[in-house]
Amino acid sequence: MALATDKIVFLHVPKTGGIWIKNALNSLGLNPIEIGTQHDSFPELFNSEPREFFENKLVFTFIRHPVFWYQSRWAFRIKHGWQSRHPLDFNCASNDFLLFVDKALSYKPDGWCSWLFERYISKDTGLVDKIGRTENLVGDFIDIMREAGHDVDEQQVRDFSFVNSSDMDGFGSKYWAKYSEELLDRVMVVEDSIISRYYHDFPIDPKTLCGSRNY
């Protein structure tokens, strides 16, 4: 669901740190209300609240670099199980990361991430004011909250613990999900729509992302 206070609305793109944001909003005592179902975006949210409700608040969401998003999404499903009702799972499920990504890129040749994120950040409704990056989750969140007029204590926010729901045996998705260089290149090409607009300044180091699998 989207989360709203008197000043902000947060749209939760899957696997972009939304659970941390929900916990942060609660820990800050802002008592956000829930709107719609977990990953609703516009126009579905208009079924729950009128357009004016959103126009009077700072609407924000977070996106994630596609190379990291695929890692996180795969590790989450490996840990918690595939969901055949979800089209990405039904068409691309594999317990091998390279196969999963390969199938995802073939299934959605113009980029699953680009398509998914676009549903949330589209300028069609003119309602999304800010887009944060999961790679700078805490900093971007603080900036957005302050811009919205919430007076948050930076140190308090930085002390909130992270919820790494894709971790297995103490290792995160970047450990379990290793790319081949060829596949990494394909992700960069297929997901160019998002990467060129929001991550053109973001360095990707193949040395940390590629390698033999740790299993």
Add this chain to the structure above:
Amino acid sequence: MRILLCQRVGGAFGYITDGILNALKDRGHMVQRWGGDEQSWFQFNPDLYIGCSGHKQDIPKDSSTKIAIHVNPYGPVNMNGINESRENIDWVTSKNPDVVFGYGFDSDRIIWSYWEQKNNIKWVPMPTAGDKVMFRNLNIERDLDVVYLGGRWEYKGLTIDPYLLPVLRDDRITFKLHGWGDWPNNICSGVLEENHVNKFFNRGKICPCMSERHTHQYGIDIPERAWKVALCGTLAIHDPVPTLRDKFKSLVISQNPENFKDLCIYYSRPSNKDERDKLAKEQQEEVLANHTYHNRLSVLFDSLDLKDDAEFMLA
């Protein structure tokens, strides 16, 4: 080769080792079930022993025999009730096997990865398969829409109840179900003797292929049913195991209970016979090419450096 197999036990492992035994005999290997008596082991003098962590046998110390043991998952994915117990891990390790194997494909390796990473024992992907010695198309009249053979109890009911029962309760479907366990009234026609199973599968136009909840979630432990019925020329329609899509390309796989029922009804209709027959033929050919116990044992032998035997399994 001279091969000893774990004693015949009940449940899935019993049927699976029947398939293994038939494939080995089909390729001229001397195979016996082993009851656990040390003297009979040395009298038989096996080249290979195939055992199971869930049915422990007191394997004698015999450096001339290669050891392969079926094991459950042991890796970073915590599947409560499915992963191997600490006791079994220790028992398997103490037997110093040449390899262990599990009901997963190579792409499922992460789920068994700690056998190699933590215990230094090679893991071999050996999913269930079809027994082509036992199951084949008899080209008899398919007088039933649906055939099903299997057990039902609480855990299996988690998937059988929402998927299979609505199909069987549809007035448009004729069916016969054999099995054991706790089936609702008037559905199960009782246990079927093993020598009648092939003919029974051949009576059906389609077979709904049910798996357990952890198979839906993690894609491992695929039941034998889909491979078997495909060998019989009966169309296999599987419940949602999306990881099967690239392993068994002609398999009909549903997305949810409603879709499963729709597919079962659609493919059982006389008007769709041509489409059904074409798909069933493709399934049979795909299983014969890639998913028989001959295929699986070839992989096992290869992993044991028995290259010639591996090749001969597929000859």
